[in-house]
């Protein structure tokens with residue numbers, strides 16, 4: 001049964017889907033991440049959201065995944081008429097309230113950035129959620145003292161957002177929406193320095209009440225130019241995450257702050273190190289968190305229509321305006337020759353790094369490849385990858401050329417959350433270049449690339 005929701009109210013809900021269905025019929029490889037499209041002209045007012053709920057199953061060799069579940073979100077628009085299940089059109093508009101997560105290790109400059117945001121002249125009314133670990137809300141008072149523009153500053157003091165106070169975050173956002181909707185334009189959440197962003201990100205998808213009203217705009221990660229390397233190098237006991245690495249891995253925007261305290265070569269090697277972990281994020285160097293506001297607000301880091309800029313070569317993603325020196329490390333791997341079936345790829349791992357000896361286990365990889373993907377094979381590849389490795393795949397974004405699909409297929413995911421949709425049609429003579437980026441732990445890069453390549457026609 002498909003859930004259909006009117007776009008006029010610009011909301012969406014989610015379904016948790018069992019991956020493995022036991023009936024014989026459902027053991028078919030029919031997980032439809034991607035669907036063939038028929039062209040159709042629809043007035044926007046008729047566009048509805050629809051979930052691929054009737055066809056979710058995967059062909060597995062064994063039933064070891066029987067208990068695994070993952071969440072599939074689509075923003076696929078369909079016609080409201082009878083035979084609409086295969087009709088895909090454009091990505092619908094999204095009017096939910098944007099929320100930005102500011103994260104970064106202890107003392108990296110989160111509150112300083114927040115103050116900069118709140119005191120800058122941008123005309124936005126911002127609701128702030130501050131998470132302090134401990135009884136005293138020092139950051140809250142600092143922020144409150146500096147600003148009159150924050151519509152609301154809410155403190156969460158009794159634990160860390162990513163673990164003990166997740167429920168509080170949900171309640172807090174729900175309350176803000178219920179009581180103050182229309183009185184603020186943006187929510188900014190400052191996490192504690194020890195927060196792992198993953199569970200906070202997942203809250204925006206897992207909690208229906210939040211998902212319906214608030215959309216995650218982006219994760220902004222502050223990195224302390226002076227002390228970050230020590231934290232990145234720290235080896236944690238087995239099973240314990242290195243928060244400094246996680247915070248970089250999930251970022252849409254990275255701010256290397258406190259650059260006044262170190263020399264150029266330190267910044268350059270830190271930047272290199274960050275790029276090994278996360279190739280997708282934009283990166284800027286700052287003192288006292290002074291960035292243009294549109295660098296941190298209105299990012300669209302989880303928006304399907306902005307996938308292209310995220311999967312494009314990261315050489316364009318560092319702010320060159322103020323730093324014209326020594327950024328060759330961001331350019332030297334992107335001479336991709338897009339011959340049919342010949343994938344250019346990036347393995348951002350320790351083989352490329354000369355600055356550290358520890359393998360943090362978190363890295364990025366990208367595949368850039370011209371060619372057309374077989375629909376069934378691509379569905380199977382993506383579905384299997386998500387099912388088997390979603391714990392290790394922190395974030396992924398992609399833009400695909402699929403056989404029989406007139407539009408580019410864009411997708412993004414965070415662990416077991418997947419969102420995908422066709423976006424604009426391919427131009428007549430446009431090369432069909434697929435671009436996929438993964439950030440994750442223990443990525444078997446050769447295997448992933450091999451799997452991808454096997455889907456090409």
Ligand SMILES: Nc1nc2c(ncn2[C@@H]2O[C@H](COP(=O)(O)OP(=O)(O)OP(=O)(O)O)[C@@H](O)[C@H]2O)c(=O)[nH]1
Pocket residue numbers: 104105106107108109110111112113139192193222257258259260261286287288289
């Ligand atoms: N020298 C220098 N100091 C900075 C810069 N940015 C922030 N600071 C100072 O660093 C200290 C920590 O900054 P905060 O903004 O409180 O850092 P935070 O990440 O919010 O810290 P926690 O909440 O403890 O995790 C403050 O004394 C800031 O004034 C910078 O670019 N250069």
